[in-house]
Amino acid sequence: MIIESILTTMDPAGKVNFAPMGVEWGDAEIVIKPFLETTTFRNLRETGAAVVNLTDDVMLFARGATSDVQFPAAPASVVRGVVLEAACSWREVEVRSMDATPPRARVVTTVVHRGVRREFLGFNRARHAVLEAAILATRTHLLPAEQIREEFARLQVIVDKTAGPRERDAMALLTEYVRSAPTAARAEQAAPR
Numbered sequence: 001m002i003i004e005s006i007l008t009t010m011d012p013a014g015k016v017n018f019a020p021m022g023v024e025w026g027d028a029e030i031v032i033k034p035f036l037e038t039t040t041f042r043n044l045r046e047t048g049a050a051v052v053n054l055t056d057d058v059m060l061f062a063r064g065a066t067s068d069v070q071f072p073a074a075p076a077s078v079v080r081g082v083v084l085e086a087a088c089s090w091r092e093v094e095v096r097s098m099d100a101t102p103p104r105a106r107v108v109t110t111v112v113h114r115g116v117r118r119e120f121l122g123f124n125r126a127r128h129a130v131l132e133a134a135i136l137a138t139r140t141h142l143l144p145a146e147q148i149r150e151e152f153a154r155l156q157v158i159v160d161k162t163a164g165p166r167e168r169d170a171m172a173l174l175t176e177y178v179r180s181a182p183t184a185a186r187a188e189q190a191a192p193r
């Protein structure tokens with residue numbers, strides 16, 4: 001099963017990187033699959049550790065998908081890394097093996113520590129809708145603009161019905177982002193093959 005997390009990693013100099021990542025979940029082992037061009041991949045290769053943060057605050061996914069962000073965080077317990085203040089719970093992991101076949105690495109990690117900060121509330125449809133919208137926002141250069149518009153319209157209905165203010169704001173941020181992002185068609189025009 002894939003669980004959507006905010007993955008924190010550190011570079012050798014100690015700079016923290018925050019990125020939404022869907023990870024293959026296991027109790028003792030978690031598999032991270034970063035594209036080779038990501039900072040996450042470079043950090044995992046160079047420092048061999050990460051923190052898998054689980055949060056119900058979808059604003060972090062919206063902001064992480066649309067910009068290079070820093071969030072409030074505190075030092076992890078066992079690995080060299082940080083735990084999000086907004087985390088409900090987290091896993092600290094160490095890299096065990098890495099297959100860096102392009103385009104996407106497969107990084108097998110061992111869970112070396114886990115912690116809980118606060119309750120994770122039950123399912124909320126708007127939160128899931130925002131997650132889907134965040135993933136679409138990372139694919140504007142790959143998908144036709146019309147498809148993005150249609151999917152956003154469908155997801156907005158769910159947000160309107162079931163969101164709280166945080167989810168509404170996160171959806172608004174993503175909507176604004178995809179409106180101005182280069183689409184697959186526009187990217188093609190800008191750089192014809």
Ligand SMILES: Cc1cc2nc3c(=O)[nH]c(=O)nc-3n(C[C@H](O)[C@H](O)[C@H](O)COP(=O)(O)O)c2cc1C
Nearest residue numbers: 004019020021022033034035038039040065134135
């Ligand atoms: C919910 C969600 C899940 C994502 N999962 C992955 C993933 O598994 N692998 C990946 O390379 N990018 C994934 N992304 C896209 C990355 O978050 C995005 O490319 C990010 O810019 C990479 O960040 P980095 O260069 O800071 O590591 C995901 C995005 C979202 C919104």
